[in-house]
Amino acid sequence: MNTESVLEIRDLTVAFRIKDEYYPAVDQLNLTINKNEVLAIVGESGCGKSALALSLTRLHDSKNTRIEGELLFKGQDLNTLSPGQMNKIRGSEIGMIFQDPLTALNPLMTIGKQIEENLDYHTSLSRKEKTKRVIELLENVNIVDPKRVYAQYPHELSGGMRQRIMIAIAIACRPSLIIADEPTTALDVTIQSQILDLLKQLQAENDAGIVLITHDLGVVAEMADRVVVMYAGEIVEIADVNELFNNPKHPYTRSLLASMPGANVGQESLHVIEGRVPSLQNIPRGSCRFSERIPWIPQTHHAEHPELNEVAPQHWVRCTCYQNFHFEDEVGDGKEIVLNGIAGTQ
Amino acid sequence: MWKFTLRRILIMIPQLFVLSVLIFLLAKAMPGDALTGAMQANPNVSPQVLAEQREKLGLNDPAWQQYGRWVGNLVQGDLGKSYVHKIGVADLIGSRLANTFYLGVAILVLTYLISIPLGILSGRYQNSLLDKTITGYTYLSFATPLFIFALLILFVFGFQLGWFPTSGSVDVGIDPGSGSYYANKFYHLILPAIAGALVSTTATIQYLRNEVIDTRLKDFVKTARSKGVPESKVYSKHILRNSLLPIAAFLGYDLTGVLAGNLFIESIFGYPGLGQLFLQSITQRDYSVVTILVMLSGLLALIGTLLSDIILSWVDPRIRIG
Numbered sequence: 001m002n003t004e005s006v007l008e009i010r011d012l013t014v015a016f017r018i019k020d021e022y023y024p025a026v027d028q029l030n031l032t033i034n035k036n037e038v039l040a041i042v043g044e045s046g047c048g049k050s051a052l053a054l055s056l057t058r059l060h061d062s063k064n065t066r067i068e069g070e071l072l073f074k075g076q077d078l079n080t081l082s083p084g085q086m087n088k089i090r091g092s093e094i095g096m097i098f099q100d101p102l103t104a105l106n107p108l109m110t111i112g113k114q115i116e117e118n119l120d121y122h123t124s125l126s127r128k129e130k131t132k133r134v135i136e137l138l139e140n141v142n143i144v145d146p147k148r149v150y151a152q153y154p155h156e157l158s159g160g161m162r163q164r165i166m167i168a169i170a171i172a173c174r175p176s177l178i179i180a181d182e183p184t185t186a187l188d189v190t191i192q193s194q195i196l197d198l199l200k201q202l203q204a205e206n207d208a209g210i211v212l213i214t215h216d217l218g219v220v221a222e223m224a225d226r227v228v229v230m231y232a233g234e235i236v237e238i239a240d241v242n243e244l245f246n247n248p249k250h251p252y253t254r255s256l257l258a259s260m261p262g263a264n265v266g267q268e269s270l271h272v273i274e275g276r277v278p279s280l281q282n283i284p285r286g287s288c289r290f291s292e293r294i295p296w297i298p299q300t301h302h303a304e305h306p307e308l309n310e311v312a313p314q315h316w317v318r319c320t321c322y323q324n325f326h327f328e329d330e331v332g333d334g335k336e337i338v339l340n341g342i343a344g345t346q
Numbered sequence: 347m348w349k350f351t352l353r354r355i356l357i358m359i360p361q362l363f364v365l366s367v368l369i370f371l372l373a374k375a376m377p378g379d380a381l382t383g384a385m386q387a388n389p390n391v392s393p394q395v396l397a398e399q400r401e402k403l404g405l406n407d408p409a410w411q412q413y414g415r416w417v418g419n420l421v422q423g424d425l426g427k428s429y430v431h432k433i434g435v436a437d438l439i440g441s442r443l444a445n446t447f448y449l450g451v452a453i454l455v456l457t458y459l460i461s462i463p464l465g466i467l468s469g470r471y472q473n474s475l476l477d478k479t480i481t482g483y484t485y486l487s488f489a490t491p492l493f494i495f496a497l498l499i500l501f502v503f504g505f506q507l508g509w510f511p512t513s514g515s516v517d518v519g520i521d522p523g524s525g526s527y528y529a530n531k532f533y534h535l536i537l538p539a540i541a542g543a544l545v546s547t548t549a550t551i552q553y554l555r556n557e558v559i560d561t562r563l564k565d566f567v568k569t570a571r572s573k574g575v576p577e578s579k580v581y582s583k584h585i586l587r588n589s590l591l592p593i594a595a596f597l598g599y600d601l602t603g604v605l606a607g608n609l610f611i612e613s614i615f616g617y618p619g620l621g622q623l624f625l626q627s628i629t630q631r632d633y634s635v636v637t638i639l640v641m642l643s644g645l646l647a648l649i650g651t652l653l654s655d656i657i658l659s660w661v662d663p664r665i666r667i668g
Contacts, residue, residue, distance in 0.1 A: 059568060059571055059572060087574040090574035091572060091573035091574030095572075096572035098569060098572075100565060103564065103565040103566065104565045104566055105569065106566040107662075107664055108587050108591075108661075109584075117570070117583075118573045118574070121573065121575060121576070153664070155664045169569070170572075
């Protein structure tokens with residue numbers, strides 16, 4: 001596999017302002033995205049996936065967001081570019097696909113014009129050539145009768161078709177990086193697989209790197225080459241997709257996999273991760289951020305300052321708690337904790 | 347589209363009927379009639395003559411007969427005669443309509459010229475000093491009663507500074523139809539138009555500001571940015587058009603409202619339009635004029651809703667009528 005990198009993220013911190021204070025939603029993150037690879041980023045809602053995705057093209061509201069660190073895209077730090085220079089890269093070098101195709105298109109603009117707008121700012125094609133290219137793009141994303149769809153408005157198309165349009169917009173200038181933020185979440189299952197197939201096929205044609213944000217492990221299994229598991233703004237595990245599914249290490253990764261339907265055929269009920277992702281202000285920074293949700297693991301098993309450690313070639317895991325993590329412990333100890341709690345109140 | 351329009355016009359007929367009954371009843375419920383007031387107080391007019399006149403004018407007939415006569419005449423195009431002005435209501439309204447139209451158009455154009463840029467700036471630079479200034483202005487103009495605001499403007503620019511005429515629509519003795527005649531009419535229009543516009547901008551500015559703030563957060567705006575569309579174009583091509591939709595929904599009313607007359611402005615600036623005529627007619631119990639003017643504004647409101655629907659379907663592809 002080609003391992004030439006497209007984007008190198010170095011010490012990226014994305015902090016949002018809440019009442020005059022900045023709270024990092026993405027904390028000191030390091031990551032490399034290679035050419036021709038699908039890198040999946042998984043995690044629950046609120047763990048910083050989308051904050052990360054939007055920061056890659058600096059689409060956050062600049063007034064309430066602080067982005068620190070380096071975003072080396074083909075050797076150029078995106079974080080130091082002016083808004084004008086950034087606009088040159090958005091849409092041409094980096095394409096984006098969003099979650100909800102029903103709201104992601106301008107309701108007052110024809111499909112053709114919305115795709116063409118991308119070409120308007122990044123190419124010097126004539127009007128005729130642009131129209132031709134748009135029709136070509138519509139064909140590429142498997143739209144039947146592209147000439148008709150060109151003149152239609154978003155509300156005349158189905159959700160699946162609209163997501164194809166979004167993909168056409170994203171790939172209009174043959175970008176070397178595509179960021180897909182939960183591209184199939186709003187679609188039903190049959191359409192989902194069609195869209196995923198399409199993305200794969202287009203990637204193969206264009207050699208682009210894809211960052212795929214999702215919380216659907218089924219999508220990860222189908223699409224990804226490499227997987228990043230995020231929790232509370234940090235990467236907790238990175239591995240190749242096969243390695244991750246066969247040999248998950250971090251308690252969070254294992255809990256996620258255990259709570260996936262189909263992974264536990266014959267089991268009585270799905271695994272449930274206790275508690276929830278801490279809100280931005282309540283992230284336990286400086287210690288193992290997942291420790292709150294596995295209370296039966298004693299504090300001594302966690303590292304004091306959890307770092308990513310390479311446990312196998314290209315397989316990185318944060319903290320040391322994975323070494324002593326067993327699901328079976330939860331049942332007994334969990335109950336004990338509850339009982340202790342009740343006893344304590346008496 | 348044409349079918350839709352025709353259907354809507356047909357629906358207007360029963361609506362107008364109900365409106366006419368209501369107006370007639372309300373007019374009848376007002377104390378006194380055309381012969382009370384100045385007529386009755388005049389010692390030279392004997393009560394006997396008044397009684398004869400009432401009988402002659404049919405004012406003693408049962409209400410339904412009077413209504414039937416009124417509507418019958420209306421349908422035939424006879425709007426009746428003004429008791430006070432002694433001329434036909436149609437002629438009377440016609441003589442004032444042009445003035446009201448000029449004033450209405452001037453206010454409408456000024457309103458949009460002021461409120462659209464201010465609303466957009468206010469929304470785009472939300473919470474900036476500029477936004478706070480504009481919002482402050484809208485609060486002020488919203489809280490100030492129109493007649494106080496208009497009186498203040500009239501007092502300062504008309505009387506104190508003497509920059510503008512204080513009443514009328516044109517000076518006496520200027521040859522109608524000449525260039526200086528229209529220039530003079532325009533001169534008379536400036537102050538009432540500014541006073542009217544400064545107050546009527548409030549709603550549009552606030553509406554537009556909120557729309558821009560809402561639209562700015564929509565997903566398709568994010569999509570536009572992700573395409574590398576420069577910020578100014580994101581506003582002009584994506585946010586603005588979507589924000590103007592609700593404004594377009596009111597445009598129909600505004601357009602027909604141009605003919606309805608502006609009660610306060612016309613009265614305060616002594617501007618001879620339909621609004622002033624309406625107020626005078628009420629105080630003088632000039633029923634035939636009052637009823638027709640209310641009917642007229644009712645009709646304009648109905649046409650306004652139809653126009654609004656048509657305009658909206660024209661600017662928003664999601665709305666197709668027919």
